[in-house]
Amino acid sequence: MKFSKWSGLGNDFVFPEPGERVSPAAVPHLCDRRNGIGGDGVILITPLGGADFEMKIYNADGSEAAMCGNATRCAAKYILSRGLAGGKVFHLHTLSGIVSPELLDDGRVRVDMGAPREFLGNIVLAAEGRRFDAVTVSMGNPHAVIFTDDVSAVPLEKWGPVLEHDAQFPDRCNIEFAQILGPGKIRMRVWERGCGITSACGTGSCAALVAAQKKALCGDAADIVLDGGVLHIGHKAGQPVFMTGPALEIFTGEIGNEL
Secondary structure (H helix, E strand, O other): OEEEEEEOEEEEEEEEEOOOOHHHHHHHHOOOOOOOOOOOEEEEEEEEEEEEEEEEEEEEOEEOOOOOOHHHHHHHHHHHHOOOOOOOOEEEEOEEEEOOOOOEEOEEEEEEEOOEEOOOOOEEEOOEEEEEEEEEEEEEOOEEEEEOOOOOOHHHHHHHHHHHOOOOOOOOOOOEEEEEEEEEEEEEEEEEEOEEEEEEOOOHHHHHHHHHHHHOHHHHHHEEOOOOOOEEEOOOOOOOOOEEEEEEEEEEEEEEOOO
């Protein structure tokens, strides 16, 4: 199988080249960082005609995701670089609906992520004897955002898997710990459902801004500072959330079909 490897702020994905096909059962092997290619997921792009494409998103554990912001930016550059569409604006059909990424002149990708959706409201979570007030937001996939005074002190590798599988989340949940650094600036770390700790999460960044707005901690836009870099997120009440950030092709290769 011929493939390319893409990164959105260190959140990395395997894209099979046009014409290649991958079964969901092969995804954990492809994402294995020791015995496979390595990645946080596998993204399958299928042309539907014109500027419309189907985007199927598989997490590293083989589960299918409804939406992924970083993958969406990578998909836009992948589509353009492979000559699959003529323009710079695409419509990606996902399990959570249609998202529309646009390539900007500075090389970044701006994505209309759609409007945030109600999830469970404000809830209380617990891990290792600690209780957390969380704001839940759906960006086509579920998020629980927990605000803290020092995100660097959070033992995410311990609390993340416990909170992901909380009984309030029958389909599991993405977990974000966020810290307000100042006006229009939020530091965030993420435990992604089906992946674990990742260096960035696009939908999680959108959820962090929306959650901060719900708690009157932030205005219409913020730079979300992630382990892998910075995403700019904008949102006004009653309107879609817009995410702007980089996407980069890392390398191309070929792997045996035995996987």
